[in-house]
Amino acid sequence: MIGIDGLESVIPIRPLLLLSIGFASLYVVTRTTSKLRLFSPSQKPVDTVHGTDIKISRILVYPIKSCAGTDLQTSAYDQEGFEFDRKWMIVDLEKNKQLSARDNRGIKLVRVFPLIKRDPSSPTGGVLEVTFPDSPDTPSFSIPLNPTEEQLSTWDVHAGFDLWGWSTEGYIVESADPGALETPSEILSEYVGRPVLLVMNTPTPRPITEPMPFDPARLAYEGGPSVRYPDFSPFLIVSNASLEDAEAKVWAMARGEFEQKVAGCKPDDPAPPLNDWARKDAKKLLMERFRPNVVVSGVNEPFGEDDWQEIVTLDNRTFVLPARCPRCMFPNVDTESGLRDSQMPNNAMMQYRKVEAFAPSKYCFGMYMIPAESSGVLSVGDQILVTRSAVNPKLTDA
DSSP states (O other), X not given: OBOGGGOBOSSOHHHHHHHHHHHHHHHHHHXXXXXXXXXXXXXXXXXTTOOXXXXXXXXXXOSBTTSOOEEESEEEEETXXXXXXXXXXXXXXXXXEEOOTTSTTTGGGGGOEEEEEEOTTSTTOEXXXXXXXXXXXXXXXXXXXXXXXXXXXXXXXXXXXXXXXXXXXXXXXXXXXXXXXXXXXXHHHHHHTSOEEEEEEOSSOEEOOSOOOOOGGGSSSXXXXXXXXXXXXXXXXXXXXXXXXHHHHHHHHHTTOGGGSOTTOXXXXXXXXXXXXXXXXXXXXOGGGGOOSEEEEOOOSTTGGGGEEEEEETTXXXXXXXXXXEOOSGGGXXXXXXXBOSSTTHHHHTTTOOOOTTOTTSXXXXXXXXXXXXXXXXXTTOBEEEEEEOXXXXXXXX
């Protein structure tokens, strides 16, 4: 057997070399796998990660709560979420609480369009321009993106309004145009047909009130997570695969194809009346109905993100995913028409997405997401690594 320098050797060099390379490769693979996927002996990678090239495909922010969202290519964030996400809110003065598009009092808000217009040369960094494309008689207005301390000193604070059981406060927003004839609150009051105030969040933190099972020690800042005016979490993350699956289920239910539906549906249920959902592809289930901040591609299985507990970007920005997001009736509002659908997608998704232990009566779509660091930047195209995951127990109807 030929060894070194052509000499015969009892021990074959090439097999030893290959064996050494093999052990080294196995070590590298093992180390890489253990870094990206942390599993207990009873868990299988195929049940948890659901993707090999997961990337951010969309970044969405909703500057004014319940109003239309806007796509961004990149956005800075802090521990309360993306820079301008739900920084502003509309208060229903008759009830002294948030005005939400999830009910008829505020449904018109989904057709209010805030646009972020940056201007580095401006002391306020630009303006938020608000337009009303379905209401030509309603004048547009602009407000400062980042009001100066001098401006804020002249703005009143409205305190004590209710946001999901939490007594909240906000600056009453003034126009960026000092010569404006009407205030933003007056314009919005005329548009929705009731007295309202447009407010901007103050520095006073609002803690997360939803019960979420995670260890605050995993965060690199004190005080725990807080939010501006989102319901319960700084971010919501959803996969394209989940939306596609939900859309297919809605179409199937609308066509009366109950025998093709998941367990829990009764084959003898009467078929619903024919509508736009029943005509396949006639109506799309838009992602904007679910209000995500981060949309990801590359997830192989619908709702694969259900099992994620921690994700990391390639520049080592870490996010904790403590729980699924239980949904209200907001997704039944068509963000393109401003009309509410009495059935979809709620009826279809209640059949198979009642999966969260702390909210057994609601269907879930998307995962709450909390930044582990106090600041950072996310961009479309950023790769996501799943660094901690576990098979999430799923509740199903008996």
